[in-house]
Amino acid sequence: MAPTRLASKSTGVNENINSIMNQGITTRSKQMATLKTYKDNLKVTNKRKADSPLKNMTAKRAAFGDITNAFNKSTATNDKVTALKKVTVESKLLPTVKSIKPQPTIVNNKTTKSKQIQKAATNALESIQKHFAKDPPKPVATRAKNGILKNIERKSISNENKEQNQSQNSTKSGRSDVSGEPSLYVTALENITPSDITKEEYKAISEKLNKVNLDDSLNRSLDEEREEPHRVPDGVADIDRENWNDPFQVSNYAMDIFNYLKSRERLFPIDDYLQRLKDITSWMRALLVDWMVEVQESFELNHETLYLAVKLVDLFLTRSTKTKPEREHLTKEELQLLGASALFIASKFDERIPPTVDDFLYICDGAYTLAQLLKMEINILRVVDFDLGIPLSYSFLRRYARCARVSMPTLTLARFVLEQCLLEYTLVAHSDSKMAAAALYIALRIKSLGSWTPALQYYTGYSLEDIMPVVLAQNAALHKKPKSAISTVRNKYSHTTFFEVAKLPLVEDSALATLTTS
Numbered sequence: 437m438a439p440t441r442l443a444s445k446s447t448g449v450n451e452n453i454n455s456i457m458n459q460g461i462t463t464r465s466k467q468m469a470t471l472k473t474y475k476d477n478l479k480v481t482n483k484r485k486a487d488s489p490l491k492n493m494t495a496k497r498a499a500f501g502d503i504t505n506a507f508n509k510s511t512a513t514n515d516k517v518t519a520l521k522k523v524t525v526e527s528k529l530l531p532t533v534k535s536i537k538p539q540p541t542i543v544n545n546k547t548t549k550s551k552q553i554q555k556a557a558t559n560a561l562e563s564i565q566k567h568f569a570k571d572p573p574k575p576v577a578t579r580a581k582n583g584i585l586k587n588i589e590r591k592s593i594s595n596e597n598k599e600q601n602q603s604q605n606s607t608k609s610g611r612s613d614v615s616g617e618p619s620l621y622v623t624a625l626e627n628i629t630p631s632d633i634t635k636e637e638y639k640a641i642s643e644k645l646n647k648v649n650l651d652d653s654l655n656r657s658l659d660e661e662r663e664e665p666h667r668v669p670d671g672v673a674d675i676d677r678e679n680w681n682d683p684f685q686v687s688n689y690a691m692d693i694f695n696y697l698k699s700r701e702r703l704f705p706i707d708d709y710l711q712r713l714k715d716i717t718s719w720m721r722a723l724l725v726d727w728m729v730e731v732q733e734s735f736e737l738n739h740e741t742l743y744l745a746v747k748l749v750d751l752f753l754t755r756s757t758k759t760k761p762e763r764e765h766l767t768k769e770e771l772q773l774l775g776a777s778a779l780f781i782a783s784k785f786d787e788r789i790p791p792t793v794d795d796f797l798y799i800c801d802g803a804y805t806l807a808q809l810l811k812m813e814i815n816i817l818r819v820v821d822f823d824l825g826i827p828l829s830y831s832f833l834r835r836y837a838r839c840a841r842v843s844m845p846t847l848t849l850a851r852f853v854l855e856q857c858l859l860e861y862t863l864v865a866h867s868d869s870k871m872a873a874a875a876l877y878i879a880l881r882i883k884s885l886g887s888w889t890p891a892l893q894y895y896t897g898y899s900l901e902d903i904m905p906v907v908l909a910q911n912a913a914l915h916k917k918p919k920s921a922i923s924t925v926r927n928k929y930s931h932t933t934f935f936e937v938a939k940l941p942l943v944e945d946s947a948l949a950t951l952t953t954s
Contacts (some may be wrong), residue, residue: 460526500632531619562791637737672891675839694835697827698897701867704826706750710861712757716770718861724749725859726922731779731799733928735791739851741782743828743858748778748816750864755819773804777812785824829854832872832896839895842885849937850879852929853910859922866906873898874906878914883941908947914942 503954668674676687684691710718725746732742757765767776776796782791797809833854837847853875857863863871873896877888888900918926929938 440669474911489911510663549935550914563889591648597827599626599820627758667891669894672894675841675891675895690835694832695951697831698867698869700825700828701869703823704751706754708865709750709754712762713753713765714762716766716771718767718794720771721749721861722859722922725771728774728775728779729924729928731776734799734925735783735795737779737783737791737848738786739830739855741779741786742830743830744782744786744824744826745775745778745830746858747825747826748781748820749774752778752816756815757821771802773808773812774816776804776807776817780809781816781824807922827868829868829871830874831946832869836872836876836892837898839849840880840889840892842876842880844884845935845937846879848881848929848934849876849940852925852934855912855929856925857910857913859925863906863909866909869896870898870903870906871910872896874903874910877903877907878948881948882940904948905945907947911943911945912949 480829520917537811584678676685676690679685679687708953710716710721729744729746731737732739732745776799780796781792782789793806795807797804797806830851833847833850839851842850850872854871857875877900878894926938928934930936
């Protein structure tokens with residue numbers, strides 16, 4: 437039978453707990469920290485704190501540093517600043533300043549080494565004053581005489597006027613800097629008097645200078661010259677007049693901005709480009725746009741970034757297929773590369789902090805290299821002629837919804853209609869302003885908030901008959917059976933963040949058509 441092993445010292449449970457509480461539980465991080473501290477102690481054997489310089493030793497100074505730091509640091513700071521000011525001021529105003537004898541700096545009733553330095557500076561100052569007394573400095577020519585009056589013939593000036601002008605110039609040159617350049621705040625006619633030139637020449641120069649007016653009150657817009665900002669029809673509320681004095685709303689330019697954007701829509705036409713492409717179909721384009729919506733949601737990009745990227749894809753395919761031969765057309769393997777590059781360009785154009793190029797390579801799952809992505813970016817910019825100020829339907833929608841005074845859920849519903857229609861290839865040829873107006877009208881009908889009002893007709897510039905073909909096309913796209921492969925937009929707007937607007941019941945085409953005559 438094996439002998440019983442006895443403990444050398446009995447330890448109770450309380451003693452074990454106390455030792456753990458005092459020392460703490462040893463973890464891996466604590467072990468590494470202890471080992472690092474031990475190694476550092478081995479490397480540095482003789483540690484000492486950074487001591488201040490000895491009192492009797494002279495401290496080093498940098499070039500153009502404090503000339504008084506040669507003596508003990510316990511010297512009063514006020515005495516050092518006073519000595520510096522005396523030397524600096526006297527060196528700048530040598531002809532006029534009086535010699536000031538610097539007082540010796542006293543520390544504990546004893547004269548320090550600064551007395552010798554101050555005495556040397558005083559001697560140098562007196563020698564420079566004697567030099568300038570023999571050869572006084574010449575007055576500095578002002579900017580007006582070198583510039584505006586350079587090509588003007590001066591009349592004969594008497595000796596008295598010359599002496600008077602020299603005294604005036606020497607006085608005003610005191611405002612110049614040390615290098616001798618005149619002050620930047622000297623006006624063009626500050627140093628010119630009618631005695632310098634004739635009264636006719638002085639008057640002519642003054643009239644020319646007065647024409648340079650920095651006041652922008654003369655450059656007012658045409659709307660400010662009228663009594664009313666805009667002549668809105670009767671019964672239409674002037675939405676811009678309400679915020680006319682708010683600089684952040686820029687209401688005085690709102691109508692001009694969106695009229696300008698509508699006029700630019702004709703510069704970015706998109707035709708039926710898929711008939712010129714053999715490998716790419718409308719279904720592939722829908723898959724690409726659905727993937728781009730997912731990227732926009734994952735990176736939390738602005739909606740303007742998404743709409744601009746989709747527009748760049750359509751523009752590139754439209755223009756490149758017209759100019760390039762068929763053998764150089766985009767293939768289906770490069771379609772995702774086109775979408776990623778378009779998102780990359782749109783992010784840099786619209787985002788404050790755009791994702792990096794590595795992020796876009798990552799979302800492509802390593803299918804493309806960095807060189808391929810950058811090359812495609814260059815090709816897109818060349819094809820669109822570096823013109824990224826493309827009118828977007830999302831911008832028009834925000835303007836129209838604000839003019840209609842709709843609520844946020846109604847605006848979100850119109851955004852869902854517009855974003856779902858991004859996947860439809862049959863709608864790419866319609867203008868963005870009409871797409872936005874049609875989406876807002878469908879949202880108003882789904883919410884049962886009325887029909888097309890005179891205010892919407894005025895601010896959009898379209899009547900209900902103008903947008904009805906686009907309305908019917910968008911409503912048909914909404915009634916399509918959802919497909920799991922392209923369900924990102926519906927899932928996005930089915931969330932509570934977007935008021936679950938994708939779950940609302942739709943309206944039939946017959947209901948929309950009957951409202952045309954109402």
